[in-house]
Amino acid sequence: MKVCSVRGNDFKLDGGAMFGHAPKPTWKKWIKPDKLNRISLASRSLYVKTLDYHIVCEAGIGNFLEDNLAKRYGADNSEHKLIENLKFIGIKEDDVDYVILSHLHFDHAGGLISKGTNPFELHFPNATYIVSKEQFERASNPHIRDRTSFIRGLTDSLEKSGRLTLVDKEKISQLDGVVSFYYSQGHTPGQLHSLFHGDKEKVFFAGDLAPGIDWLNLPITMGYDRQPETLVEEKKKIFYKAVQEKWLMFYTHDPFIAASRISADKNKYEAARMVSHLNNYSLD
Ligand SMILES: [Zn+2]
Numbered sequence: 001m002k003v004c005s006v007r008g009n010d011f012k013l014d015g016g017a018m019f020g021h022a023p024k025p026t027w028k029k030w031i032k033p034d035k036l037n038r039i040s041l042a043s044r045s046l047y048v049k050t051l052d053y054h055i056v057c058e059a060g061i062g063n064f065l066e067d068n069l070a071k072r073y074g075a076d077n078s079e080h081k082l083i084e085n086l087k088f089i090g091i092k093e094d095d096v097d098y099v100i101l102s103h104l105h106f107d108h109a110g111g112l113i114s115k116g117t118n119p120f121e122l123h124f125p126n127a128t129y130i131v132s133k134e135q136f137e138r139a140s141n142p143h144i145r146d147r148t149s150f151i152r153g154l155t156d157s158l159e160k161s162g163r164l165t166l167v168d169k170e171k172i173s174q175l176d177g178v179v180s181f182y183y184s185q186g187h188t189p190g191q192l193h194s195l196f197h198g199d200k201e202k203v204f205f206a207g208d209l210a211p212g213i214d215w216l217n218l219p220i221t222m223g224y225d226r227q228p229e230t231l232v233e234e235k236k237k238i239f240y241k242a243v244q245e246k247w248l249m250f251y252t253h254d255p256f257i258a259a260s261r262i263s264a265d266k267n268k269y270e271a272a273r274m275v276s277h278l279n280n281y282s283l284d
Pocket of ligand 1: 208211253
């Protein structure tokens with residue numbers, strides 16, 4: 001099994017919202033804000049090649065946003081960077097067998113949508129879309145507080161595609177031995193984390209549980225998290241296991257770092273052996 005990090009369209013979000021209750025003098029040392037107080041974020045996908053399948057973890061923000069919203073989020077909307085960058089490593093969107101989505105917020109699932117289509121035409125026309133059942137229910141019926149994070153009409157388009165698989169277990173038979181699923185609740189209900197198993201190594205898709213290395217710091221959460229204390233407990237459990245089993249942690253939003261190991265000093269976790277990209281990295 002081989003993995004690559006593939007960049008999608010970068011964008012920006014308010015630094016204060018991204019770092020929750022951390023004061024600006026602290027977080028601005030980690031990621032420098034622009035004049036509008038926004039920090040640059042990646043939308044980075046994980047491409048996994050197994051003997052049988054091409055798998056893409058996360059669609060990223062894509063280029064579906066209307067111009068005014070793209071401007072607000074500092075998103076470069078000119079082309080669908082994920083699809084272009086997949087082509088660059090020899091993968092056409094038609095080749096992709098599975099797209100696994102950690103959750104359906106617009107900066108993770110927007111890349112499914114073909115720009116300018118309504119009802120939405122979805123990218124990756126031959127792929128099965130894997131979404132957690134609980135997250136799908138939330139996206140179909142969001143809370144007033146997270147409504148603007150979801151894309152109206154996307155759950156209908158996913159259902160109509162006939163290629164949607166909803167999951168609520170650790171495994172699915174089609175990908176048995178390739179990936180096992182973990183679920184978390186603190187950021188959004190039923191966030192789905194994929195753990196890919198090679199013969200020698202495992203890589204974990206952290207999603208918004210730890211969007212970048214700065215969020216490995218246990219108390220650091222986002223203003224967007226629905227239950228920050230739950231999230232901290234979930235981070236503790238997952239990071240503990242990641243250290244024990246030497247997982248490679250994959251970060252979707254970190255502007256600089258694609259993946260790292262985690263080192264632990266009691267309850268303090270830090271990134272170790274960071275890499276800015278993964279290029280055909282073998283897990284076997
Ligand atoms: Zn996100």
